[in-house]
Amino acid sequence: MKIAWGITGAGHFLCESFEIFKKLKETAANLKVTAFVSRAGEEVLRMYGLADELCRISPGSYLEECFFEREQGASIPKAGRFLLQKYDALIISPATSNTTAKIAYGIADTIVTNAVAQAVKGGVPVFIVPVDIAGTIESKMPFFIDREICMRCEICPPAENCPNRAITDQIDLLKCIGCGLCVRLCSYGAIRGGLARLKVRDADAKNVRILRELEGITVLDNPQGISGIVAKSMQKLKY
Ligand SMILES: Cc1cc2nc3c(=O)[nH]c(=O)nc-3n(C[C@H](O)[C@H](O)[C@H](O)COP(=O)(O)O)c2cc1C
Incomplete structure (x- = not known):
């Protein structure tokens, strides 16, 4: 087929x-x-x-x-x-x-x-x-930096190691390839995905x-x- x-x-x-x-x-x-x-x-x-x-x-x-x-x-x-x-x-x-x-x-x-x-x-x-x-839907979001949690480390392992250099003080989603390496490298758990609730x-x-x-x-x-x-x-x- x-x-x-x-x-x-x-x-x-x-x-x-x-x-x-x-x-x-x-x-x-x-x-x-x-x-x-x-x-x-x-x-x-x-x-x-x-x-x-x-x-x-x-x-x-x-x-x-x-x-x-x-x-x-x-x-x-x-x-x-x-x-x-x-x-x-x-x-x-x-x-x-x-x-x-x-x-x-x-x-x-x-x-x-x-x-x-x-x-x-x-x-x-x-x-x-x-x-x-x-009604309302719950959508999976791409990765983002949670500013409440981010410690603004002088050397930021996620930014240093991002294979596409997509991270500065934020994630450039047009460069991001969704590999999730940054999530694993941030010791403070400041980078994550998550769900957003949207009204249709x-x-x-x-x-x-x-x-x-x-x-x-x-x-x-x-x-x-x-x-x-x-x-x-x-x-x-x-x-
Ligand atoms: C991460 C991300 C997720 C998106 N998710 C949706 C979505 O769930 N539903 C939607 O209608 N538009 C969503 N958009 C917006 C569409 O990509 C945008 O309206 C685009 O112009 C649609 O073009 P297309 O219909 O030709 O693919 C999203 C955009 C981004 C950056």
Whole structure:
């Protein structure tokens, strides 16, 4: 089975999405996954230390490539694969509120939103896991320095040893690769991740409702729903 996986810049559901795809790759024989990664997606997955994981899921051979929006032209020619029927399904997980809004209103100006547009036009089933569905959510955060705890040591082992020189008096998340070395090196426990509680905006919840009504698109309430979809499609397609 050949799946296209759209990754956007959401921290919420990101690790869970990777876990699901990792497990699928381990258990489903003949599963090929091509990753279509938005600009923000590329940055955020690096912050959460998932760049190497992505290379293991989509190692680079034909139909197992990683396509990064940063490297694609504005017209996203790789999205043409959906019109050529190269994939059995397109799964967007996680989908930011930004990407969800764009899809809801027919905008196709990023690698992920354009993939959705071409997939629907090509009759390829699309499954989307939006992050902001309703109520309140708890999201895993990237690493940060807790200033209440930081002792401002003259020699700061996390800063000295950061492989990407991402630490000064704060962590530059655009340089951070989420390796967690700094967390282990700070004797005071001043660097950590953690959870943030967020309220879902009415506008974002409304966009998810719009998505549920769109042709060719199925909304999944969490990444765990992906395994069932893949198993069902494999049965139907007799893989
Ligand atoms: C660490 C981090 C985590 C983020 N998590 C989320 C999130 O969970 N949901 C969301 O809608 N946006 C989140 N964002 C903001 C998006 O990355 C931003 O809106 C971006 O423009 C989305 O672009 P895309 O939809 O093309 O991927 C996060 C940004 C950062 C830096």
